[in-house]
Amino acid sequence: MKTLKYSRQREELYDLLSSVKTHPTADWLYGELRKKMPNISLGTVYRNLALLIEAGKVQKITVGTSTDHFDANTSNHYHFVCNCCERVYDLDMEVMENLNQEAEEQSGHKVTGHSLLFYGTCNACKEKENRKDVLQ
Amino acid sequence: MKTLKYSRQREELYDLLSSVKTHPTADWLYGELRKKMPNISLGTVYRNLALLIEAGKVQKITVGTSTDHFDANTSNHYHFVCNCCERVYDLDMEVMENLNQEAEEQSGHKVTGHSLLFYGTCNACKEKENRKDVLQ
DNA sequence: TTTAATAATGATAATCATTACTGATTACAA
DNA sequence: TTGTAATCAGTAATGATTATCATTATTAAA
Numbered sequence: 183m184k185t186l187k188y189s190r191q192r193e194e195l196y197d198l199l200s201s202v203k204t205h206p207t208a209d210w211l212y213g214e215l216r217k218k219m220p221n222i223s224l225g226t227v228y229r230n231l232a233l234l235i236e237a238g239k240v241q242k243i244t245v246g247t248s249t250d251h252f253d254a255n256t257s258n259h260y261h262f263v264c265n266c267c268e269r270v271y272d273l274d275m276e277v278m279e280n281l282n283q284e285a286e287e288q289s290g291h292k293v294t295g296h297s298l299l300f301y302g303t304c305n306a307c308k309e310k311e312n313r314k315d316v317l318q
Numbered sequence: 319m320k321t322l323k324y325s326r327q328r329e330e331l332y333d334l335l336s337s338v339k340t341h342p343t344a345d346w347l348y349g350e351l352r353k354k355m356p357n358i359s360l361g362t363v364y365r366n367l368a369l370l371i372e373a374g375k376v377q378k379i380t381v382g383t384s385t386d387h388f389d390a391n392t393s394n395h396y397h398f399v400c401n402c403c404e405r406v407y408d409l410d411m412e413v414m415e416n417l418n419q420e421a422e423e424q425s426g427h428k429v430t431g432h433s434l435l436f437y438g439t440c441n442a443c444k445e446k447e448n449r450k451d452v453l454q
Numbered sequence: 455t456t457t458a459a460t461a462a463t464g465a466t467a468a469t470c471a472t473t474a475c476t477g478a479t480t481a482c483a484a
Numbered sequence: 485t486t487g488t489a490a491t492c493a494g495t496a497a498t499g500a501t502t503a504t505c506a507t508t509a510t511t512a513a514a
Contacts, residue, residue: 320489321489321490322490323489323490323491325490325492327492328491357494358492358493359492359493359494359495361492361493361494361495362491362492362493365491365492366491384501
């Protein structure tokens, strides 16, 4: 059984991820952390994200793009991903717990959870589009 | 405007993907196609999958594992992925079209669709577990 | 305090899925 | 036929993530 030791890098990483409302990629976190700790390496970011996920303090969000996103909010909630800028947003919709049971009854598989992801164009990108139209 | 020309490789790929109930990876499709066409290359599989997706005849399914899965059933439906073997199954549940509007009203973003993915342990893996217990 | 055990680090190499490139081949409209 | 553009196989490149390794830092016990 491996016990965690304190590390400044992990603490700063978790503080940063907890402080943002967005759902950053490992690379974005790396860039931010380097401002305070110029020697931190990308491997350390990935390694500590994995440890925090294992500890149940962080969740990984996969949205179909090439890079994963991370979230310090581990409570079950739904996301929206913008097809245009690939940013991930939280949605304030109630979680449908009953769906798991419904899926289990229908399929016979043991269902432990679900993830619901909406996609489309975010407000920021919609406005950018409108500005482009005007300039046309 | 680029027009598609006939290709045996693309036809066989689509026939194969249409014929299976599973949701194979590019590499699995490659392995199967090589039985008939030993010289086909993995790049050709990926290139034609992309063309078929663009043509709306195939959809890509991302389930949080390292590799993408593909599905010739492009109608909107939900999936189950096994945490154990990573296989992807179709679910026969009715699609909740109303969710898009609900998410749009709540967030203000333009919502064009959603994907709902259940996870847990599939029947095949549950049985394998049971067999292990017996042998213990 | 020292010390000993071991977790964590930065740097870098390796991996793995996917994409891009290239020169040869093929489909197909004129 | 023939011109041309799509497609191919083979291979190199890419990009995200993971593994390795020698060194450093944390922690609990002496």
